[in-house]
Amino acid sequence: MSAQPDIPASLALVNYGHFTSMLLTGGRARGLSRHLERLDRDAWVVFGRGLDETVVRQAIRAAAAGVEGTVAVRVTVHAPGFDPRNPEVDVEPEVLVTTSPAPAASGPLKVRTAGYQRDLPQVKHVGTFGLFYQRRLARRAGFDDVLFTGPDGTVSEGSTWNVCFLDGDGTFVVPTAPALPGIALGLIQGGLARLGAKVETRPVSSTDLAGFRAAFATNALQPVRAISHIDDVEYEVDDVATARLLKAHDLTAGERA
Numbered sequence: 665m666s667a668q669p670d671i672p673a674s675l676a677l678v679n680y681g682h683f684t685s686m687l688l689t690g691g692r693a694r695g696l697s698r699h700l701e702r703l704d705r706d707a708w709v710v711f712g713r714g715l716d717e718t719v720v721r722q723a724i725r726a727a728a729a730g731v732e733g734t735v736a737v738r739v740t741v742h743a744p745g746f747d748p749r750n751p752e753v754d755v756e757p758e759v760l761v762t763t764s765p766a767p768a769a770s771g772p773l774k775v776r777t778a779g780y781q782r783d784l785p786q787v788k789h790v791g792t793f794g795l796f797y798q799r800r801l802a803r804r805a806g807f808d809d810v811l812f813t814g815p816d817g818t819v820s821e822g823s824t825w826n827v828c829f830l831d832g833d834g835t836f837v838v839p840t841a842p843a844l845p846g847i848a849l850g851l852i853q854g855g856l857a858r859l860g861a862k863v864e865t866r867p868v869s870s871t872d873l874a875g876f877r878a879a880f881a882t883n884a885l886q887p888v889r890a891i892s893h894i895d896d897v898e899y900e901v902d903d904v905a906t907a908r909l910l911k912a913h914d915l916t917a918g919e920r921a
Contacts, residue, residue: 678746682707683788685739689733692921694851706741715741733766736767738761741760743756769886773881773893778801785843787844818841818867820839826846826882836862847884851887852888854912854916855915874897
């Protein structure tokens with residue numbers, strides 16, 4: 665595996681930037697084009713200019729060169745010239761690609777809710793203090809992770825994952841509260857449509873949680889993970905539904921970097 669580069673001062677001291685993470689297997693990643701679109705879109709939001717897709721692809725290939733099997737890849741966009749005293753000044757973003765071992769498959773999650781919303785929830789930015797602090801509090805309280813709710817009680821997203829639910833009639837429900845548009849969740853939604861499954865996007869209140877049959881966490885590094893508990897609500901760990909979500913995700917073939 666490639667050596668990890670030193671953390672640039674622009675990230676260690678200023679913490680201003682954005683990123684995306686993916687699993688790379690044999691030089692291919694599912695939803696790679698979506699990851700590249702996210703990086704370009706977020707670069708316009710954060711830095712006021714886009715990214716050259718060719719540069720990003722080359723950086724991914726270089727970082728993963730010689731790596732066998734599946735590896736987790738993180739592409740971080742930062743700007744060494746960014747000055748927090750003059751944040752309005754245009755700066756040129758740079759790409760930093762790091763690799764790490766792919767996470768091992770994990771069992772069902774036991775999570776608790778917490779009132780919290782990330783800044784710019786539509787952007788996968790590096791400002792992660794709040795969400796990791798909430799995860800820390802949840803884990804110290806005996807849970808595995810945390811699920812965020814807004815001031816109005818609507819469910820939005822987990823700390824580093826999206827959430828979806830299975831209704832009693834077999835409909836998969838995706839909350840519409842402000843949240844990161846996850847790549848894995850997008851692939852799953854597209855795959856479910858191709859499989860002819862019923863999918864609904866609508867607001868989900870914390871008071872609705874007990875009415876669902878099952879719940880799932882999704883992200884790029886572990887596309888589907890069952891949720892066994894949210895607060896004091898216990899869900900069936902539905903292996904059939906979990907397999908269907910994973911099948912929907914995997915209908916999208918891997919793209920070469």
